[in-house]
Amino acid sequence: MASPHRSGGDSMNDRSDVIGAVSGPGDNPNEFLFVTPEDQAVKTGEFITYTVTVEGESRDVFARVTNREQIRGLPDTFLADPAVAPETIAATLGVPHDDTDLYQLTAMVIGYYDTMMSTFANPRQLPQTGTPLRIAPAEQLEAVLPNLGVASTTADVAQFDGLAHTGWLLNRPAGEVDIRMPIDEFASTHLAILASTGSGKSYTGGVLIEEMMLPSSRAALLIFDPHGEYDTLSEMQTHSAFEGDDGYQPDVVYFDEDRLRIRISELELGDIMAILDNPSDRMQERLAGGWRAMQNKDSRTWGVDELVEQMYTMYGEDDSSVGGLEWRLRRSIQRNELFQPDANVPLDEIVAAGQCTVLNMETLDSRNQQLIATVLLRRIYRERLNAMRGRESDIECPVFALFEEGHRFAPGSGSAPSIGILRTITSEGRKFGFGIGIISQRPSKIDQDVLSQCGTQITMKIRNPTDQEAIKKSVEAAGEDVLRELPGLTPGQAVLSGDAMNTPALVQIRKRLTDHGAGSLSATEQWSETYDRQQSQPVRSEPADFGGGESTGFEEL
């Protein structure tokens, strides 16, 4: 290790917290190498700091450890017999083996926190050889890692409002460096939670929902839940943590499929075309004409009957294309309870500040789920547009809509009616206070336009190379070092990156306050239970047939 006097004037300072010293520049312009002894167990992903003078001012520069290699240690040949510890061999041969291992670590410069720009600025100079390195202090990391716009690195961010306490830095003890993401940031520039099944994406979604429903935030949340996983959120209504001083308690509203209705007049021609069974060109032309005529009417409560009648009026009673259309419309729309001439989901019932609405779409097929989402998003977007332009609007406050199984609503391949409006909202919604959250286990199956517009990403364990590739392509903030971490994460661990963060960070997601409803089913447990139940039930048996002619064969006892 370098001698203290090389570190430029701080040789008199206490070096007890120094974990290593810079040994030289790394492979790329922002990288440097440093050496630590064995007892300094600096992990990859750890944040370290060093002091450098930028324009006459002393700055604490942050860097992230990206790699760790042993440069001195016992030779592999000492491992020849698994039953004999290499240290024993070393002791026998008189080779020193206590605290002799040396590690060379690679660190990537993140920058110093520029209070003017309230983000990291790259000093564009690597530390000199011998510069002492320290573990970045917890309070500083809490202030500068998330994009909080703090004026000083010593700000006490725990006191700030509107932050989502997502978890804590993975490399530090639980709760040492709490990561609080600014809700405003991810709720306006959209959010993506990407993770393979079982790594905790719904759980993370739950944590964020809880944070957004706390008295300090009182969000207007809409959750598109195709699996009915969010039924435990109702606990928020009675949980003391969600109680506000003014008597606030979040409202959790469940909309089941029997309350999910689409007024036919809310559909667009494209939606109808997508539902209908392979209409011919002439049918499409006829339908377009009829549809336009219906939409020009004052009434918004017309149904298939009125539409068909309109088309017969326009094209004649014996038009075969209208006949075919009638059959198709009745089959696809009239017989589907989802579509009603007059009923609709009232927006003021599903969107309100301090209300979390869960649209439980478990029993709907995926086409109907997409249609519901399409129509609702379109309506909310329209209302938000009105609200922002000063016109009368049903929705006065910003809305955040969270999509579980996001790839169903914005698939990368194939058609989905919801994709157009999702693209519009993700690219324009920021201006109108309409944010989207996409939760998905298949990033490669999500429309790349939608995914790339999600400004904040919470990425959890992903092993599938196609999915990793999709993240790399569409997520700007996902650097190589972040992607490298993905396969090794365990459930509950996530990489936070994007607009809500000043730099990506590895985070352990915090425990939920409410129960988690979406765990895997325990198949073996259920099998045994079912078996026991079957065993205890009366069984069917066949009484002996004595030839009396009365036997009916199987008889229930």
Added chain:
Amino acid sequence: MTIETQPEDTHVDNCLALGSIVSSNSHLDYTVEIYKETDRERAPQIDEREFGQPVFIQKSVSGEPYLVMGVIYNTQLVDPDQGRTGTRLAQSDQGQFTPGYIEERTTLAGVALLGTARVTEDGLLTDPSHELPRWTLEVDDIVCQCPDELTKTFHMNDEGDLQFAYADRILNVGGPLGSDVLLSIIGRLRSMIADTDKNQRVLDVVEQNITWQAHTDRGVIR
């Protein structure tokens, strides 16, 4: 650690003298002239002064008896008559006409120092140290054969683990044969400890390492 069994055999004063120091090549590397029948009543047999034989030299330091431990790492034959091609004046019953030379054929042994140990009042070995001996031996110091029990004690630490902490020095001093010296000591220790002793496996690994390194150095493995 003191060995209690058969003290009469392992008493340092009763050990067989092998020869005496005649010169040194370095602080760690001494040349010993092996005793012949004319020097001693009980001259060492060929297998008692073989390659890899552990030896010791008794040394008193500040009145304290110490053993300087060593090992025979090399041997050399000296025949002053070799190359003399002059007229033979000797008779058939006389080996050579020049009487002073008759018994001058000698065997020299190179002894590399391994470490030091103290001697107990019972004449046993204790407190083995594998560090470089600081004291210099002198010409005519008597080099004795080190019995197996003492060799074993010298290679055991307090925890009962085997150690060869001198390995780096012996490989250096021993030159081309350094690894063979170590392997020879390992072989001796192996026979001194039980087959089930945990140290056998440690010896396996150490032996394997040294053999492999030797084969690599000598070009057998590349």
